[in-house]
Amino acid sequence: MQNLLKVSENIQLSWRNLSIQKRISFLPQLAQLLLENKEEYATCITTEMHKPISQAITEVEKCALFCNYYYENAESFLSTKNIKTEATESFVTYEPLGVILGVMPWNFPFWQVFRFAVPTIIAGNTVVVKHASNVPKSANLIQEIFEKAGFPKGCYQDLPISSSEVANIIANPIIKAVSLTGSEQAGIAVATEAGKHLKKCVLELGGSNAFIVLEDANLEKAVAIAVTARMQNAGQSCIAAKRFLVHEKIVEEFVSKFEIAIQNLKTGNPLDKETQIGSLARVDLAEELEIQVKKSIQMGAKLIVGGNRKDAFYEPTILTEVTIEMPVFKEETFGPVAAIITFNTLEEAIQLTNQSEFGLGVSVFTQDIDFIKTKISDFNEGAVFINEMVKSDPRLPFGGIKKSGYGRELAEEGVKEFVNIKTVVINIL
Structure with a gap:
């Protein structure tokens, strides 16, 4: 050497x-x-x-x-x-x-x-x-x-x-x-x-990026972006959206549309160009994800869809009624699991976002661009994306803070x- x-x-x-x-x-x-x-x-x-x-x-x-x-x-x-x-x-x-x-x-x-x-x-x-x-x-x-x-x-x-x-x-x-x-x-x-x-x-x-959907968001577009933000690469990405903070007035509609969208994802042979989601890279990674989900359910999270594992394949999963003590909130979930948390005010959403030990990026969906721009400095993150998923771009610096x-x-x-x-x-x- x-x-x-x-x-x-x-x-x-x-x-x-x-x-x-x-x-x-x-x-x-x-x-x-x-x-x-x-x-x-x-x-x-x-x-x-x-x-x-x-x-x-x-x-x-x-x-x-x-x-x-x-x-x-x-x-x-x-x-x-x-x-x-x-x-x-x-x-x-x-x-x-x-x-x-x-x-x-x-x-x-x-x-x-x-x-x-x-x-x-x-x-x-x-x-x-x-x-x-x-x-x-x-x-x-x-x-x-x-x-x-x-x-x-x-x-x-x-x-x-x-x-x-x-x-x-x-x-x-x-x-x-x-x-x-x-x-x-x-x-x-x-x-x-x-x-x-x-x-x-x-x-x-690592990252545990928040994906915030405000009451005035374009819900159809937010859901479409949410699917890619969470499920791309079977969720195995540090910058994937992992905690979905959705305003309480629209959470039912968001979850319903989100569930339909991920159930329509094509699974199968990853060498097939039509396949959209495959297995995780290793069995032990799927096993670790399974433990995080099961523990969160035991603590009160509600399983909406998914939650099953076969070898290294873990089904696209949605959990609602998630709280800050649960593994799917506190820890990085490196797989296709979306944790849904509700909020009432933007200040509450910002507090929930910043409560994470990670600080890679955050997505915020709203139609009031001028207002949300005044709140950018309130997010303790390396990046803030408005009406877009967090992603890397050669033209923009990339990195995080905290853990x-x-x-x-x-x-x-x-x-x-x-x-x-x-x-x-x-x-x-």
Whole structure:
């Protein structure tokens, strides 16, 4: 493993000295490879973690879009910034840190890796990636894609190690920083090790996003968006809507429409392009979700639809009469389970939203845009989406607060996470 890290270190010494124009010149080919082979890559994703193939294709396409975004914008983001001061000359430069470790999850096996690796590499770093153990073929493919696109061997390297070995990799002096996308527990472990060695880390952790439907919302559109927000990728997403806060005057109509919509979702073979929802990635994940639901029902939640498990498949499920003490409110539910909570006033909805230990994002549905804009700062979240589901966009910074982590990915903020922001002041005497 030390030899592999040394390769990354040696390549980085020359890679960092290339111009930003040269470093981004490989991105169009990277995007083209993704699009030309999206069916193959999507099939790999689906085979390994059971995502419906239509959604896997969309994931690969999004990676290509992401590459093109940075090809068009990275030079501007990373160019020297002249600052007017009393000095003869003053400016800020953005210089790479070195070899960066990425610890990546299985739920979006291409997207999560690309959104870490692409901006980190074009900033002049090299990366080594410890991918999730249940997506080894995806991990190998991604390294192959970077090399086929022309990036020098060693710019991107897959680390075939177990989770127990991550601490030693972080401690290695070759590694200068680490980015993790994963669970709260994994984030604590990585942050602890990074802190011991005074190394920067970016953490994109779990979420329990609220989906608030106010009395004046367009109910038809809110329900349609709610289905995607909760059920996409079988609910296995940190930014999925998980707690549905619905005004008490419209909750019955919302639940009725929501129930009909999720019952119409097509289940089946994830390799079938008509399939909309498949099984979870592993049996143990479905078992954990089943425990959360059963305990919540024992505490008084009402099961409207679903609630059954067969192996790794968990039925799309709606629970009503949910309270703040229940697991489906307090914990992150990583699967197709929607917890419905009622409220009477917006202030109550905001309080319920903020009561979560997570702070990734919130969706609010209302027709009174001017009023809700005055309340944006009241939400303790990394993102507020009005009349839209929370989602990532290459053009916008992404990340959370509280137990959802810290640091930002995507946009200009993401490409500057793993650089030395260097101030230079010059005076002529």
